Amino acid sequence: MESILLSILTMGAIGLFFSAVISVAYQKLKVEVDPRVEKITDILPGANCGACGFPGCANYAEAIVQGAPINKCSVGGMAVAELIGEIMGIAPEDVVRKVARVLCQGDNEKAVWAGEYMGIPSCAAANLAGGAGKLCNYGCLGFGDCEKACPFGAIKVNARGLAEVDENICTGCGLCVQACPRNVISLEPIDKRVLVLCVSKDPGKISKSSCKVACIGCGLCVKKSPEGIALENNLAKIIDVEKINDESIEKCPTGAIRKLE
Template sequence: MADTIILAIAILGGMGLLFGFGLAYIARKLAVTEDEKVEEIMNILPGADCGACGCAGCKAFARELAAGKRKPSECVVGGKEVALKLASLLGTEAGEFQPKVAQLFCMGGREESGLRFSYIGITTCEAANLVGGGFKKCEYGCLGFGDCVAACQFGALSMDENGLPVIDREKCVGCGACVKACPRGLISLVPEDARVFVRCSSKASPGEVTKACTVGCIGCRRCEKACEYDAIHVDKDTALASIDYTKCTACGACVEVCPRKVIEIEEIEAERSEAA
């Protein structure tokens, strides 16, 4: 009896050892060797894993970059400095780099746009937007729960006392996470040197806008007429003004004539330094 047990244990042990060696051999034969270049690229990348490049993290971007499927400039978070380092490592062109920052296109906070009904539910913009088209009078305006703030891993957004997100231009890397997080599409990436913004996204009629918000664009076209550079136009379908940043000189003419004060000109850091 004892001999039988010992024999069984010996057979099982031998089989286990045999299978172990077999699996180790197969694993070595089928192992995918990581390109050393990928590791070198990873050492340069910021490691944010933000997905702004369109890849599922920095590792995936590094593999595609090493394979020649991507350009160094596509790492938005790394910026020009990282793009140049990657280009030097790979012996290729960095690619065209156009830095962008996020901007909010809504001024309708708690004071400017009232409530249609009291909302008691999950405190996220995504959830609130699903209930009756949102609780604010403006069906296009910011809901103020800060989904965009939660999405930003760089600390570039915060909520003000009026229930609107504030974007820190100096911290924003243009990854676009906040753009994706906003269920109403109120945040967009614009050229880093853009200075003039129409802070409204309402597609309602001028009459409806007037009732819903004290600062909404009513499509009066005064801005359009005041601009001598043909840089701002009012859409005939939505009655909403928008700016062509390839033409805008930030002269401020549109800002001055807007009766609703929905167009703003933003001073950038370089100009603040020069003024000081």
């Protein structure tokens, strides 16, 4: 009994002594921090996703006080930018909301299968092993590395084995873009509604035989809207959404170009 009491007292005394020393030192060695940094840190969503280009929300708050643009937070969007603007005394410019888009339509039915992958169920592992069994070397692997990376539950592998983004939940943080070993996911402005949903750079013959919905680089779409689309590495590339003729989308033989609703 006595030793219990004694230990409590001793540890308490040691603890008190050091806390006293630390609190004195804290007063003496206090570093003045701009109070705005703390306020902005409180306003930021705290997701620490890194979409703004800084390691975390606290770092971004520090950078804002030193003059970084206030509209980089895609998670908080306009609302957060306005609140930060109030603190900093500047009007926010428009935050262009970006969302992740999966640029692949080669689901389990539409892709052509070469074999079966029996390894670790992860996209990164399957990519190292040469793919998940689909003949296409560019498309979605469907093991959901992006799903695991998403802190908001916005991207999911659907029943057909293809990653799918819910654009209402997606904050455009870009973590899935980094997680995807095949770079199938890309961040696009939400108002860009015409997309080439394929990233295959294979020549038309090969991409045609490996997936029913691949961009085969035929160039029909380019003919219909030469100022809106260009052909690059056997792949249609959108230059200007405004100048895309609807015919381009309709004429695509594989349906690789899509207009989103």
